[in-house]
Amino acid sequence: GDSVTQMEGPVTLSEEAFLTINCTYTATGYPSLFWYVQYPGEGLQLLLKATKADDKGSNKGFEATYRKETTSFHLEKGSVQVSDSAVYFCALLQSGGGFKTIFGAGTRLFVKA
Amino acid sequence: GAGVSQSPSNKVTEKGKDVELRCDPISGHTALYWYRQSLGQGLEFLIYFQGNSAPDKSGLPSDRFSAERTGGSVSTLTIQRTQQEDSAVYLCASSLAGPLTGNTIYFGEGSWLTVV
Numbered sequence: 001g002d003s004v005t006q007m008e009g010p011v012t013l014s015e016e017a018f019l020t021i022n023c024t025y026t027a028t029g030y031p032s033l034f035w036y037v038q039y040p041g042e043g044l045q046l047l048l049k050a051t052k053a054d055d056k057g058s059n060k061g062f063e064a065t066y067r068k069e070t071t072s073f074h075l076e077k078g079s080v081q082v083s084d085s086a087v088y089f090c091a092l093l094q095s096g097g098g099f100k101t102i103f104g105a106g107t108r109l110f111v112k113a
Numbered sequence: 114g115a116g117v118s119q120s121p122s123n124k125v126t127e128k129g130k131d132v133e134l135r136c137d138p139i140s141g142h143t144a145l146y147w148y149r150q151s152l153g154q155g156l157e158f159l160i161y162f163q164g165n166s167a168p169d170k171s172g173l174p175s176d177r178f179s180a181e182r183t184g185g186s187v188s189t190l191t192i193q194r195t196q197q198e199d200s201a202v203y204l205c206a207s208s209l210a211g212p213l214t215g216n217t218i219y220f221g222e223g224s225w226l227t228v229v
Contacts, residue, residue: 036220044204044206044220045220046218046219089156091156101146101158101218102158103148103156106156
């Protein structure tokens, strides 16, 4: 079945460091891909999305490119801030009549001042 | 309301009791989803509603779990004869239309269930 695998956390970085959180997926058809973020004490929020191959989603300095050839959707940010500390979830939405959004296990990011 | 609203935010119940969790989606959203997040685990899909019908119930972990949605709006997730392994955060989400490509899913803040 379809699945999402993302790197295990926690990831600890210093402020202004470069961030990469790896995400790979297994899916039939052409899913849409998403990154969600959960800040402490809050619900999940959509961070960015890409709906087809080679699309780049971007928001708040974060970027991710839909790579069909490597079945990846890695999240990157050039310079993290303390306020970026959160849990990040990679997810896919099935195409072709499937109804599920399938999530990875989440990666916790700690950014130190 | 402005967002997806869930209640209760926290519930402690004794093993064997029944619990009901409520979700009020964003007004006008026809699609509604329930997920579960256990400690240290990723999000687990439970059930999806389109309007009042549930085309995908494949994620319900056992027959102790059931869900309904009335009037195309509020949904209730019921867990009968709760067990300790049911302890988790139960998340509700909604989207404007069905899960077509590119739909954004909006999540509530979750109901934290602890079975003691």
